[in-house]
Amino acid sequence: xxxxxxxxxxxxxxxxxxxxxxxxxxxxxxxxxxxxxxxxxxxxxxxxxxxxxxxxxxxxxxxxxxxxxxxxxxxxxxxxxxxxxxxxxxxxxxxxxxxxxxxxxxxxxxxxxxxxxxxxxxxxxxxxxxxxxxxxxxxxxxxxxxxxxxxxxxxxxxxxxxxxxxxxxxxxxxxxxxxxxxxxxxxxxxxxxxxxxxxxxxxxxxxxxxxxxxxxxxxxxxxxxxxxxxxxxxxxxxxxxxxxxxxxxxxxxxxxxxxxxxxxxxxxxxxxxxxxxxxxxxxxxxxxxxxxxxxxxxxxxxxxxxxxxxxxxxxxxxxxxxxxxxxxxx
Amino acid sequence: xxxxxxxxxxxxxxxxxxxxxxxxxxxxxxxxxxxxxxxxxxxxxxxxxxxxxxxxxxxxxxxxxxxxxxxxxxxxxxxxxxxxxxxxxxxxxxxxxxxxxxxxxxxxxxxxxxxxxxxxxxxxxxxxxxxxxxxxxxxxxxxxxxxxxxxxxxxxxxxxxxxxxxxxxxxxxxxxxxxxxxxxxxxxxxxxxxxxxxxxxxxxxxxxxxxxxxxxxxxxxxxxxxxxxxxxxxxxxxxxxxxxxxxxxxxxxxxxxxxxxxxxxxxxxxxxxxxxxxxxxxxxxxxxxxxxxxxxxxxxxxxxxxxxxxxxxxxxxxxxxxxxxxxxxxxxxxxxxxxxxxx
Numbered sequence: 001x002x003x004x005x006x007x008x009x010x011x012x013x014x015x016x017x018x019x020x021x022x023x024x025x026x027x028x029x030x031x032x033x034x035x036x037x038x039x040x041x042x043x044x045x046x047x048x049x050x051x052x053x054x055x056x057x058x059x060x061x062x063x064x065x066x067x068x069x070x071x072x073x074x075x076x077x078x079x080x081x082x083x084x085x086x087x088x089x090x091x092x093x094x095x096x097x098x099x100x101x102x103x104x105x106x107x108x109x110x111x112x113x114x115x116x117x118x119x120x121x122x123x124x125x126x127x128x129x130x131x132x133x134x135x136x137x138x139x140x141x142x143x144x145x146x147x148x149x150x151x152x153x154x155x156x157x158x159x160x161x162x163x164x165x166x167x168x169x170x171x172x173x174x175x176x177x178x179x180x181x182x183x184x185x186x187x188x189x190x191x192x193x194x195x196x197x198x199x200x201x202x203x204x205x206x207x208x209x210x211x212x213x214x215x216x217x218x219x220x221x222x223x224x225x226x227x228x229x230x231x232x233x234x235x236x237x238x239x240x241x242x243x244x245x246x247x248x249x250x251x252x253x254x255x256x257x258x259x260x261x262x263x264x265x266x267x268x269x270x271x272x273x274x275x276x277x278x279x280x281x282x283x284x285x286x287x288x289x290x291x292x293x294x295x296x297x298x299x300x301x302x303x304x305x306x307x308x309x310x311x312x313x314x315x316x317x318x319x320x321x322x323x324x325x326x327x328x329x330x
Numbered sequence: 331x332x333x334x335x336x337x338x339x340x341x342x343x344x345x346x347x348x349x350x351x352x353x354x355x356x357x358x359x360x361x362x363x364x365x366x367x368x369x370x371x372x373x374x375x376x377x378x379x380x381x382x383x384x385x386x387x388x389x390x391x392x393x394x395x396x397x398x399x400x401x402x403x404x405x406x407x408x409x410x411x412x413x414x415x416x417x418x419x420x421x422x423x424x425x426x427x428x429x430x431x432x433x434x435x436x437x438x439x440x441x442x443x444x445x446x447x448x449x450x451x452x453x454x455x456x457x458x459x460x461x462x463x464x465x466x467x468x469x470x471x472x473x474x475x476x477x478x479x480x481x482x483x484x485x486x487x488x489x490x491x492x493x494x495x496x497x498x499x500x501x502x503x504x505x506x507x508x509x510x511x512x513x514x515x516x517x518x519x520x521x522x523x524x525x526x527x528x529x530x531x532x533x534x535x536x537x538x539x540x541x542x543x544x545x546x547x548x549x550x551x552x553x554x555x556x557x558x559x560x561x562x563x564x565x566x567x568x569x570x571x572x573x574x575x576x577x578x579x580x581x582x583x584x585x586x587x588x589x590x591x592x593x594x595x596x597x598x599x600x601x602x603x604x605x606x607x608x609x610x611x612x613x614x615x616x617x618x619x620x621x622x623x624x625x626x627x628x629x630x631x632x633x634x635x636x637x638x639x640x641x642x643x644x645x646x647x648x649x650x651x652x653x654x655x656x657x658x659x660x661x662x663x664x665x666x667x668x669x670x671x672x673x
Contacts, residue, residue, distance in 0.1 A: 225389070227436040234387055235451040236423030245450070246439050253441075324441055325485040 002328045003321050010317045014310050021306040026077050029295055030070070086303070087296035091288060097300035100285060105267070105304070107176050108281030111197050112270040113263070115204035120259050122205070123212025128248050130213065131220025142217060149210030157203040157276045164199060172196050174278035200277040204270070208262070212255060219251035226250075253324055260316025264309035332402050333360035334508060334541055335384070340397035340412070342376070342383045344390065351612050353379040353392070355565045358639075363508065366535065366542040368552035368573065370588060371562035372609045377545045380562070381511050384543070385427055386411055386419050401426065403508055425455045428502040432514040434494035438486035444472070445482035448501050455505055471500040475530060492523040496530060503534065509541045517546070528555065549588040553577040561585045564610045564620040567639055570660040581642070581661040583625045619664065632664055642666035 041050060068076070080086070086097035130139045148156075165173030172178070178192040223229065224247060232246045271283035278284070282301060289297040321327050342354035354376040361367050369377045382388050384399055399411040403426040409418055431437040439447055448468045452459055459467070469479030475496040486494060495515065502510050515531070516524040532555060535542060544556055552559050552573065559576050561569040561584065569582040580586040587605035607624035610616075616623055622632040643658035644666060658669055 227431055227433060228439045230382075230387055230389065231429065231431060231437045232439070234385055234423055234429045235454065236420040236425070237450060237454045241450060241454065245442065249441055250439070325443075326440060326487050 006321055006328050007318060010314060014314045018307060018310050021310070022078065022081065022303070023074075025299060025303055025306065026074055029299060030073075081303070086300040089289075089294055089297045091292040091294040091297060097296050100297060101282065101300055101304060104280055104282045104285045107279065108267060108270055108274070108283060111176075111200060111279065111281060112204060112266045112273070115201040116208065116259075116262050116266055118201075119205045119208035120212050120255075120262070123209040124216040124248075124252060124255055126209075127213040127216025128220055128243065128251065131217040131224065131251070132243060132247065134221055134224075139217070142214060145210035145213050147210070149207050149214075151207065153203050153207035154272045154276045156207060157200065157273060160199045160203060161277070171198055173199070176280040196279075200273050200279055203273055203277075212258075215258065216251060216255055219254060220247055223247050223251045249323075253320070256319055256323060257316050260312045260319065261309075263315070264312030267308045268305045332408075333400075334363045334365075334402060335361040335543075336398070336400040336402075337380075337384065338398045338400070340380070340383065340399065341395040342379050342388065342392065343395045344392045346391065352395075353565055353612065354383065356639075357397075357560075357562075357567050359560055359567065359570060361509070361541055361543060364539045364541055365558065366544060366556045368544040368546065368549075368556035368559045369562060370546060370549040370552050370559060372547060372588075372605075374609045374612065375562040376565040377547075377562050378513055381429075381513055381543060381545050384411065385423065385429060385511060387429075421455075424451050424507065425505040426507055427509045427511065428505070428507040429511045429513060430495075430498050430502045430515045433518050434491070434498045435486065435518075437498060438494065440486055443483055443485055444468075444477075444489075444497055448472075448482070448497075448504055451501070451504050467504070471504055472497070474503070474534070475500040491519055492526060495519060495523070495527050499527070499531065499534070503538065503540075506538065507540055509543060511543045511545070513545045514547070515544075516551075517548075531555075549585070549591075553589075561588065564615055565612060566620070566662065568621070568662045570639065575659065581644075581659060581666060582621075582663045583627050583665070584621050619662075627665055629664065635664060637662045637664045641669050643669045 041055070084098055086101070089095050089097050089100050092100050126138070126145075130136075130142055133139060161173045164171045172195060176193060176196050177183070177189065178196070181189050181192050183189060229242070229246055232242045237246075267282055270279075270281060271287055273279065274281045274283035275287050282304070286298070286301045288294070289301065337360070338358050340354055340357045341352065344351045344353055357376075357380055359367065369380060371377045379388070379392065382392070383394055388394075394412045397412060400408055401411050401422060402408040403422060406422070406426070409422070411419060411422070414422075438444075442450075445465070445468050448471060449464045452464050452467060468482055472479050472482055477493060477496060477500065481489070481493075486497075489497065495518075499515075512531070516527050519527060528551075531542075542556075544552060546552060549559070549561070553576065556573045559569075559571060559573050560567050561576075561582060563582075563584050569576070569580070569585045571581070576585060577589070580589055584605065591604045605624060606626075610620055610623075616633070618631075618633040618635055619625070619628075619637055622628040625632065639660050639662040641658055642661050642663070658666075
C-alpha cells in the first residue's frame with residue numbers, strides 16, 4: 001500500500017539520521033581538549049596530591065578506555081548503547097547515567113509533555129473559534145495571548161511564584177513533590193506531585209498557548225477563503241460538519257507538524273522552567289551536568305534528546321500521512 | 331405556471347458607505363422549470379456575483395441591498411432567498427439548488443475522499459439514508475458521469491482535471507436538484523475536455539430535467555446550450571433574449587462584440603473582432619450608458635441618458651435577418667425605440 005511504503009521509507013531515513021547523531025555524539029566530546037578524569041582532577045587539585053594509581057582507578061571507573069584505538073572505542077560505545085549502558089555519572093558517582101536519566105525523565109515527560117498537549121489543545125481550539133468568528137471579541141483577544149507568549153517564561157514563572165507561592169502561600173514554590181514523599185502509586189504522592197506541577201505547568205501552558213492560537217487562527221482565516229468552504233456552505237452542511245471536516249481538518253495540518261516538533265523538544269526545552277522551579281526533571285539534571293562538567297551524563301542526555309526529537313518527527317510523519325492524503329503522493 | 335426562480339430588481343453590493351461597490355444593479359429575470367438560462371459578460375460584469383447572490387453565498391462584505399429572489403421549489407412554500415433565515419436557506423441548498431464551480435481542484439476538500447464529500451451532503455439532507463444506502467447512491471452518481479464507482483475512494487489530487495469536473499457534476503446532482511448553477515464550469519479545462527463535459531451536462535439535463543443557470547464569458551458557447559440568455563455589462567443586464575434570436579441578431583452593441591470575440595466551435599470561421607477598451611471600473615462609471623466609451627455606435631445622448639432594460643424594437647426600415655422574431659426584445663440601448671408592449 002502507498003501509505004505503508006511512505007512510512008517504511010521515512011522510518012529508514014530516521015534510522016540513518018539516528019546513527020549519524022550517535023556517531024557525532026561519540027566524536028564531538030573526544031575532539032574537545034581534556035577528558036572527564038582531568039576535569040575531576042582539576043576540581044580535586046586543591047585538596048592535595050593525587051597518585052597515578054588514583055588516576056588509573058578513576059579512568060577505569062569512568063570507562064575511559066584510553067588504551068584502545070578510536071575505532072575500538074566507537075564499536076564499544078555503540079554496543080554499550082544497545083545494551084542500555086550509558087556509562088557512569090561523575091556528579092552522581094557511583095550512579096550510572098542510565099539510572100540518573102531514568103529517575104528524572106518521567107518528571108519532565110509528565111510535566112512538560114502534559115503541558116504541551118494542554119497548550120496545543122486549548123490553543124488550536126481557541127484559534128479555530130477565533131478564526132471562524134473573525135472580528136469578534138474572541139478574535140480581539142489574540143494580540144493579548146500573543147503578548148503572553150512573547151513574555152520570557154522564566155520571568156512569568158517568577159511572577160507566579162511570588163504571587164501564589166510566596167504571597168498567597170497556596171502552592172509550593174519548589175520541587176517536584178513534598179518532603180518525605182517518595183514516588184509511589186499512592187494518592188498522597190499524586191496529590192502532592194500535582195500540587196507541585198501547577199505553577200510550572202501554568203508557566204509552560206500560558207507561554208505556549210499564544211503561538212498555537214495565532215497559527216491556527218490565521219490558517220482558519222485563510223482556509224475559510226477557499227472555494228471548498230464556499231462549496232461546503234452551498235451544500236447546506238450542518239455548521240458542525242463544516243467546521244470540523246472542512247475548516248479545522250485542513251487548517252490544523254501545519255500545527256500538527258509544529259506539535260510533533262514541540263513534543264520532541266519536551267525533553268530539551270524545559271531547562272529554564274525546571275531550574276526556576278527547582279523541578280527534579282531532566283532539564284534540571286542537564287543544567288547540573290553542564291555546570292559540573294559531567295561529560296558522561298551530558299552525553300547520555302543529549303543522546304536521549306536526539307532520539308526523542310527523531311521519534312517525534314517520525315510520529316509527525318506518521319500522523320501526517322493519515323491526515324493529509326497528498327503526502328502519500330510520490 | 332409560476333417560474334421556478336424569479337429575480338426582481340436585485341441590487342448586490344460589496345462594502346458599505348463610501349467604498350460601496352455596486353456589483354449588480356437592478357437585475358431582473360425569471361427561470362422556468364427545466365430551462366437553461368445563460369448569463370454572459372466580461373470578468374467583473376457581476377455575473378458570478380449574481381449567481382452567488384441567488385445561492386446566498388456572497389463572500390466578505392458582499393450583501394443583497396435590495397430586490398427579491400423568489401424561489402418556488404417543488405414541495406416547498408415559495409421563499410425569498412434574499413431575506414429568508416439561515417436555516418430555511420440551508421434546507422434549500424443543494425436539495426433544490428446546487429452549484430458547479432469553476433475550479434474543481436479548489437472546490438474540493440483536499441483531505442476527504444470523493445465518496446465522503448458526496449456522502450456528507452446526502453447525509454445532511456437525508457438523514458434517514460444509512461451508510462450502505464449512501465454508498466450505493468454515491469456509486470450510482472459517479473457511474474452516471476462516467477467515473478467507475480471504485481474511484482470514489484480516491485482523493486481529489488488523484489484525479490485528472492476532467493474527472494474532477496465530472497465528479498463535481500456528480501456531486502451537484504446528488505440530491506436531484508431543480509436548479510444547477512454552473513459557474514464557468516469548463517473554463518479551467520482544455521478544449522477537448524470542455525466538449526466532453528458540456529455534452530455530458532446536456533445529456534444529464536435532458537435526462538433529469540433540472541433547470542440550469544449557466545455563467546460564462548463565452549457567449550458563443552451559451553448560444554449552443556442555453557434557451558435564453560442575459561448579457562451583463564457593468565453590473566446591469568443589457569440584453570435579454572432567446573438564445574437563437576440573440577445569435578441571429580444581437581441588438582446591444584456589447585452583445586455583438588461578445589459574439590465576435592470567440593471562435594465558434596462549429597460553423598464557418600468568422601473574423602474575431604472583440605471589443606475595444608477594457609471592462610469598466612465599477613467605482614467610477616461614466617454618466618449615461620456605461621458602455622458608451624467603448625461603443626462604436628455611441629450617440630451624444632448616450633453620454634447623458636441611461637437606457638433602461640425595456641422591450642424595444644428596431645427602427646423602422648432597418649433590415650432584420652429573420653423577420654418578426656428578431657424585431658423586438660428587452661435591451662438597454664438607445665439605438666432602439668421602446669415599445670409599449672411587454673415581451
